[in-house]
Amino acid sequence: MPGRVAVRAGLFADGDTPALLGSRCASCGAHHFPCHDTCPYCAADGPVPAELTGAGSLWAWTAVTAAPPGYQGPVPYGVGVVELPEGIRVITHLTVSDPAALTLGQAMELRVVPLHTDAEGNEVVTYSFAPVGAP
Amino acid sequence: MSGVVITGVGMHPFGRFDGVSTTDMGVHTVRAALREAGVAKGGFQAAFCGTAYGGVATGHKVLSRLGLTGMPIVDVEAGCASGGAALMLAAGAIRAGQYDTVLVFGVEKMPKGIIRSSFFEPWQEEAGLAATPSFFALRAQRLAVSSGVTKEHLAQVVVKNRRHGASNTDAMFQKEISAEEVLASRVVCEPLHLFMLCSPNEGAAAVVLTRDAPRADPAPARVTLAGAVLRSHLPGSVLSESTPLSGLTEDDVPSATTLAATAAFEEADLGPQDLDVVECQDTDAARELLSYEEIGLCDPGASADLLVSGATGLGGRLPVNPSGGLLSKGEPLGASALGQVVELVRQLRGECGPRQVEGARVALSHTVGRGANAGVVILTR
Numbered sequence: 001m002p003g004r005v006a007v008r009a010g011l012f013a014d015g016d017t018p019a020l021l022g023s024r025c026a027s028c029g030a031h032h033f034p035c036h037d038t039c040p041y042c043a044a045d046g047p048v049p050a051e052l053t054g055a056g057s058l059w060a061w062t063a064v065t066a067a068p069p070g071y072q073g074p075v076p077y078g079v080g081v082v083e084l085p086e087g088i089r090v091i092t093h094l095t096v097s098d099p100a101a102l103t104l105g106q107a108m109e110l111r112v113v114p115l116h117t118d119a120e121g122n123e124v125v126t127y128s129f130a131p132v133g134a135p
Numbered sequence: 136m137s138g139v140v141i142t143g144v145g146m147h148p149f150g151r152f153d154g155v156s157t158t159d160m161g162v163h164t165v166r167a168a169l170r171e172a173g174v175a176k177g178g179f180q181a182a183f184c185g186t187a188y189g190g191v192a193t194g195h196k197v198l199s200r201l202g203l204t205g206m207p208i209v210d211v212e213a214g215c216a217s218g219g220a221a222l223m224l225a226a227g228a229i230r231a232g233q234y235d236t237v238l239v240f241g242v243e244k245m246p247k248g249i250i251r252s253s254f255f256e257p258w259q260e261e262a263g264l265a266a267t268p269s270f271f272a273l274r275a276q277r278l279a280v281s282s283g284v285t286k287e288h289l290a291q292v293v294v295k296n297r298r299h300g301a302s303n304t305d306a307m308f309q310k311e312i313s314a315e316e317v318l319a320s321r322v323v324c325e326p327l328h329l330f331m332l333c334s335p336n337e338g339a340a341a342v343v344l345t346r347d348a349p350r351a352d353p354a355p356a357r358v359t360l361a362g363a364v365l366r367s368h369l370p371g372s373v374l375s376e377s378t379p380l381s382g383l384t385e386d387d388v389p390s391a392t393t394l395a396a397t398a399a400f401e402e403a404d405l406g407p408q409d410l411d412v413v414e415c416q417d418t419d420a421a422r423e424l425l426s427y428e429e430i431g432l433c434d435p436g437a438s439a440d441l442l443v444s445g446a447t448g449l450g451g452r453l454p455v456n457p458s459g460g461l462l463s464k465g466e467p468l469g470a471s472a473l474g475q476v477v478e479l480v481r482q483l484r485g486e487c488g489p490r491q492v493e494g495a496r497v498a499l500s501h502t503v504g505r506g507a508n509a510g511v512v513i514l515t516r
Binding site for chain 2: 068
């Protein structure tokens with residue numbers, strides 16, 4: 001029976017309180033997204049899985065105006081970088097596709113949003129960020 | 136450190152050539168470079184071929200057509216810097232005494248439209264997080280924050296490079312363009328308009344490298360390969376060409392370009408102040424300005440000032456992209472770095488006609504792209 005599927009398993013937790021699933025290096029303390037099994041910064045093995053804060057500030061943004069290869073969702077769509085309190089910046093889909101409607105440093109919150117419906121009728125969802133309080 | 140000279144170059148124009156195969160373009164280009172170098176069958180001991188989309192044994196197919204096989208032929212893939220990578224390997228082998236003469240060429244026929252790269256996982260494409268121009272746009276926006284770069288500056292880069300390219304018969308676009316026309320083209324990814332982005336396309340370029348040795352009749356304009364360096368990224372920047380999904384908030388991690396430029400200057404025992412002419416990565420207009428800062432052509436944050444001063448236009452103190460750059464030529468990945476090197480060799484020989492940089496003696500080529508891969512080549516006369 002068709003349902004709701006993540007664009008990739010293990011990237012984010014869906015539900016009432018969505019979260020990005022990352023990791024934290026026990027050796028250098030750096031956070032990663034997605035979850036890594038070796039720290040890209042200090043090469044230490046065995047980072048610990050860590051749920052990242054679902055709120056941050058907008059650091060960069062744009063909108064893609066024509067569908068790139070392999071993408072089946074609506075256009076235009078927003079793409080940007082959100083800075084999280086863990087000291088990392090994350091590449092993300094944005095719910096806002098009008099760049100003029102966003103400002104540098106704006107408070108953003110994590111959402112899980114539909115991308116498209118796959119061949120089996122499943123709703124494919126991805127992580128995204130929206131301005132805090134936006135509908 | 137040198138000991139390597141370039142004795143011949145060849146070029147197939149960059150553009151769209153229906154009915155002409157990758158192999159055809161390679162044959163045309165290699166033949167021209169070998170003829171110029173006076174190298175015949177048996178005259179080179181190895182060949183390196185830069186290509187990203189050419190497929191299995193691209194180099195072998197070219198040299199088989201020319202009846203020039205038997206020596207090692209190695210295809211090199213380093214994204215936009217494939218040609219720079221091939222040059223580094225060839226120069227290193229000559230310096231190590233392994234070979235006396237090496238053929239280096241790059242060939243490419245890119246698919247049309249936004250570049251589709253096997254670098255990304257399918258889910259990234261499905262989620263819309265694999266659109267190359269969107270990463271360029273995010274970088275451009277950050278350059279606006281760090282360096283005060285405006286859309287008008289971006290348009291000026293295009294105007295400059297298209298003016299330079301107007302007399303380059305190897306360029307895809309040989310027509311000047313106004314800032315108004317650039318800004319009137321459609322927005323691909325804010326702040327980047329269509330004409331601020333280079334076109335992926337087709338083309339080939341080749342150079343012949345030889346161990347430098349005293350000769351009875353030295354060619355009148357031999358060009359020395361003073362440095363050839365390839366570097367990958369250090370992790371840290373979320374907008375690095377390694378296109379990670381996350382990065383750190385620290386901004387002091389040197390870019391792949393800075394790593395490569397620093398090492399190339401050291402290898403050549405030269406610095407940015409010694410340069411007379413530069414060809415740099417201008418996949419988009421903002422990338423050229425970022426390259427000024429990362430290579431050290433100006434202080435961090437001063438790229439727009441350098442552009443506005445006119446220094447980087449033909450007739451200025453340090454012309455950048457006299458060939459017209461990728462914005463005029465288009466970008467065939469495996470050939471783009473060597474295309475820059477061919478232009479610079481011709482500049483150092485004084486063969487560039489209306490776009491000649493008078494008296495140029497020190498030149499730098501820069502490419503950077505997916506991987507990350509950054510290649511910097513320094514040439515002297």
